[in-house]
Amino acid sequence: MAEHVxxxxxxxxxxxxxxxxxxxxxxxxxDSQRVMTVSLEKEQVRLLGESxxxxxxxxxxxxxxxxxxxxxxxxxxxxxxxxxxxxxxxLSVAWEAGRRRVVLEAYDRPGAEDVAELEAxxxxxxxxxxxxxxxxxxxxxxPGRARAFSMRCTASIEGGRPSCPFCGQPLDPTxxxxxxxxxxxx
Numbered sequence: 001m002a003e004h005v006x007x008x009x010x011x012x013x014x015x016x017x018x019x020x021x022x023x024x025x026x027x028x029x030x031d032s033q034r035v036m037t038v039s040l041e042k043e044q045v046r047l048l049g050e051s052x053x054x055x056x057x058x059x060x061x062x063x064x065x066x067x068x069x070x071x072x073x074x075x076x077x078x079x080x081x082x083x084x085x086x087x088x089x090x091l092s093v094a095w096e097a098g099r100r101r102v103v104l105e106a107y108d109r110p111g112a113e114d115v116a117e118l119e120a121x122x123x124x125x126x127x128x129x130x131x132x133x134x135x136x137x138x139x140x141x142x143p144g145r146a147r148a149f150s151m152r153c154t155a156s157i158e159g160g161r162p163s164c165p166f167c168g169q170p171l172d173p174t175x176x177x178x179x180x181x182x183x184x185x186x
Contacts, residue, residue, distance in 0.1 A: 002133055004029075004036050004085075007140035012104075014045050014153045015078040020161045021172055027088070027106060028078050029139045036137055038106055039084035042157055044091060049153025051093050052102065052146055059095050060102075060143035069147025075155075086135050102146035108135045 006012065006029040016023040025045045028037045040048075056064035086108035094103045141149060161170035166180040177183055 002135045004034075004135070004137045005140075006031055006036070006138070008142065008145075009139055011074060011079075012139050012141060012145065012149050013074050013076075013078065014040075014048070014149065014156045016042075016156050017078070017082055020159065021170065023160065025156065026078055026082060026084065027137075029137060030079060035079050037078070037082060037084050038086055038088050038108075038137055040088045040091075040106075042160075044088060045153050046157050048091055048093065048104075049150045049157075052104075052150035052153070055093060055095055055102070056143055056147055056150065059097075060100070060146075063100070064143030064147050066147060066151065068144040069151055072145045072148035074148065074152065085137075096140070099140075100143065102141045102143065104139045104141065104146075104149075106137050108132075 009029045009031055011028070011030045014025065014027050016025045018024055023042070025040045025042050026037050027040055027045075027048075028035060030036070062068065088106045088108070089110045090107040092103075092105045092107075094105075095101075096103050161172065163169065164171050164176060164178055164180075167178050169176060169178070
């Protein structure tokens with residue numbers, strides 16, 4: 001497995017590229033020698049930010065508070081060129097108690113049980129990683145930087161399409177067919 005480790009990274013951010021409704025989300029980690037960019041789903045970014053915040057609230061103490069995270073806030077855009085090294089299929093977040101660090105890992109394929117299920121499919125695997133060696137990225141963050149990353153995750157998913165005031169679904173620039181309006185366009 002090609003494991004790309006950033007311990008510690010110079011920079012670790014989440015961000016998006018594209019117009020609302022057509023954005024692609026990325027996680028980017030870098031050190032003095034390399035930049036690694038992986039693409040994620042919006043929901044993965046949201047869950048990652050929430051999971052980190054909850055974990056930091058539970059275990060990190062004062063060094064993982066929002067106030068501590070503000071010292072590490074990074075609002076700069078993603079580093080260019082923005083090309084993903086792989087698409088994230090699985091994420092994990094852990095607390096390394098001995099070092100008091102957050103460990104974030106992203107993998108280019110699902111867990112072993114899910115891969116076995118896909119490969120058992122009668123038609124054979126139709127997966128983007130077929131024939132490629134597995135890849136992962138591991139980022140180790142101190143609690144303040146992890147909190148700043150969590151805050152950046154939350155900020156990166158904001159600014160999307162506005163919600164319909166009737167049904168809550170996202171509105172496209174041309175409107176949408178609202179189920180609460182008996183199928184009429186809003």
